[in-house]
Amino acid sequence: MSLPPLREVIAQHNLRANKALGQNFLLDEQLLDRIAAVIGDLSGKNVYEVGPGPGGLTRALLRAGANVIAVEKDKRCLPALQEISQYFDGRLKIIEEDALKIDPATLFDGPFHIASNLPYNIGSALAVNWLSGQNWPPKWQSLTLMFQREVADRIVAPHGSKEYGRLSILAQWRAEAKIAMPVHRSAFTPPPKIMSAIVHITPKNAPDGVNPYKLEEITAAAFGQRRKMLRQSLKSVAGALDAMEAAGIPSDRRAETISVQEFTKLAKILSK
Numbered sequence: 001m002s003l004p005p006l007r008e009v010i011a012q013h014n015l016r017a018n019k020a021l022g023q024n025f026l027l028d029e030q031l032l033d034r035i036a037a038v039i040g041d042l043s044g045k046n047v048y049e050v051g052p053g054p055g056g057l058t059r060a061l062l063r064a065g066a067n068v069i070a071v072e073k074d075k076r077c078l079p080a081l082q083e084i085s086q087y088f089d090g091r092l093k094i095i096e097e098d099a100l101k102i103d104p105a106t107l108f109d110g111p112f113h114i115a116s117n118l119p120y121n122i123g124s125a126l127a128v129n130w131l132s133g134q135n136w137p138p139k140w141q142s143l144t145l146m147f148q149r150e151v152a153d154r155i156v157a158p159h160g161s162k163e164y165g166r167l168s169i170l171a172q173w174r175a176e177a178k179i180a181m182p183v184h185r186s187a188f189t190p191p192p193k194i195m196s197a198i199v200h201i202t203p204k205n206a207p208d209g210v211n212p213y214k215l216e217e218i219t220a221a222a223f224g225q226r227r228k229m230l231r232q233s234l235k236s237v238a239g240a241l242d243a244m245e246a247a248g249i250p251s252d253r254r255a256e257t258i259s260v261q262e263f264t265k266l267a268k269i270l271s272k
């Protein structure tokens with residue numbers, strides 16, 4: 001027995017795309033295998049997947065040898081996912097739930113990877129949750145996520161570019177973030193209006209003595225008024241003007257010219 005093609009699965013289970021759930025399905029199994037391969041060797045590895053839908057990416061992860069726990073909000077997809085679980089001898093566990101309510105660290109005993117063709121409406125919120133937090137390195141070993149191209153560009157943006165902002169700093173101060181592959185809108189069913197890209201993020205050691213909440217506070221203030229000089233935009237952050245002086249950062253600079261390292265240096269001084 002083999003699994004039916006994804007197009008048939010969608011027809012059989014009447015999975016007409018629901019816009020409110022951000023449903024744009026990927027049906028090209030070769031493309032899905034390439035996305036799974038971005039993570040690296042998956043044999044015997046644990047993967048958390050958000051929004052498996054009809055299960056295209058899920059199948060690719062399982063073909064590569066992973067054990068998958070997938071969280072899907074749309075009941076209609078569950079029978080198709082059960083078939084996949086049976087076919088792969090139970091290496092797929094399915095949870096019917098809103099992914100925003102789940103901390104994947106509670107689902108696995110050991111380390112795990114996170115992979116998702118994310119619903120665009122909650123993609124940034126989920127990524128921000130996974131990248132925030134006091135404990136580092138996190139239990140997840142990598143994030144391999146589909147984003148709208150514009151969001152992907154913001155995540156990997158270097159300082160000095162117009163895409164550079166809070167999301168870039170959050171993704172880069174204690175992790176490596178890169179665009180693994182652009183994905184054309186025509187790869188999706190139905191095609192969205194915009195282009196997409198797969199972003200791959202791996203954690204690295206966090207610089208010592210930086211309170212993540214302090215870093216968040218200064219980047220929020222700095223980019224809240226990104227055209228203003230820091231001496232103006234950081235006025236509301238207690239101690240920030242002294243910290244800039246101590247860090248040797250001239251206060252007439254604007255947020256987008258400040259590198260990730262300079263922001264962490266400021267946050268470290270403010271964390272004392």
Ligand code: SAM
Pocket residue numbers: 021022023024025026027050051052053054055056057058071072073074077097098099100117118119120122
């Ligand atoms: N992984 C499939 C693929 O690549 O074809 C589907 C991707 S589709 C862009 C997003 C999926 O996320 C849909 O199946 C949708 O039902 C699901 N979804 C949307 N919001 C969700 C939420 N809050 N929690 C869990 N799943 C959600």
